[in-house]
Amino acid sequence: MDNLNKQKDCNFNERDELKNIKSIIFDFDGTLHNTIKIYYPAFASGVEILREHGFAKDFDLNEKNVSKFLGEKPNFAYELIAKGSGKSLKEEVMKHVGKKMDENIKNGIGELYDDSIKVLDILSKNYDLYILSNCRESYLDLALKVYGIKKYFNKCFAAETFGFISKDEIIKKERHNIKEEIIFVGDRYHDMEAARKNKLISIFCTYGFGSMDEGKKANYKINSIGEILNIL
Template sequence: MQDYIILDYDGTLHDTMHIYKKAFLEAYAWLVQEGRAKEREFADAQISCWLGYNSRVMWDAFMPELEESFKLQASSMIGESMVRQIADGRAVLYPGAREAMDGLREQGFRLIFLSNCKEAYMKAHRACFGLDTYFDAFYCCETYQFIPKSEIIPKIIKDNPGRYLAAGDRATDYEAASQNQIPFIGCTYGFGTTEELICAQRLANDVSDLPKCAEKLLHLSI
């Protein structure tokens, strides 16, 4: 039976704040300019807390009173800024991410990309980092009208029958795996809190821990 591991991307392989902070602040400044938000300062933690959510959930939680047209425009601005920054070489994988993906593949895992991102963002990263070298399949929430990851995973399993593990840095990643009875590795080095990952079957404190955690978790699940 083929072994697969579903990997979240932002906060699991990609150190997203290198490009997200600038994009977020640009979009918020535009909302201030348009009279739709008040000027304020943001700590990094107040920005990074939104990483891992799809754009619709993020804006509905961050500024629920904002008109839908402005949410959509601000979301587009963030996405476009991040894609530009990727093209400019500003995006950064966590040190050791490539080696971790190589290690997983050497253990016999096929890698599945699953992110709450948009298609243009995913495509930009595939080109920038040569992700097709590592991943056997790519899935993002925009392709499925921004439904939760928990509802995308059954489609992944249908497309790629086998035995599964999953890894990610947010509660949404754990919940998606748990709802599909998939053992989960919580990535504590990402953008989630310790509390979000407390129920994970294994914890990776560095991206380099992923192959070791996956090997141990797979043996337990057999």
């Protein structure tokens, strides 16, 4: 009974803290955006280039393996699957994949998760909303324009703007411009670390591209973006 009461007290205290929330920071890929739709075909074409140069031959190209790279910095995948290749080749492939991703968005291949727009519309009426993504500026600007969701956000941060430093460092730099208290919503370990290191409440998106282990220390977990409305 004591343990049950402690759990109830903990839940109550967390719920009580939510009353003071003024701002919500969203990750983009894997949180609002089902990025694998545009990323897998783009990445697959990049792997073809690497294989033509003798690299990535042992990489098992499938959606599960490719999805692990989503939410990471752009060079992360190529450092793993193209070890030993020159910097110029990696940069060539990164640019190629980025260009293909942009083309896929423009061609209507990409999609937001179900209820993403509904959630943003509802939450924007009561909270300041932000995006913080480990991505290129041009990619984020294009996606926001194509999906028509830029209007919901007070500001959108692409890691490229900050030289691809970690998300927790970006929050530290920009926190003075964001109303307290703040919640961070994301699907990868670095989202949860950004929240932890800045002492923010965290919501882990189990439907995204991170493993369940990455979200084990989150304050809340949601199985769809729509479930955030049950928390806030």
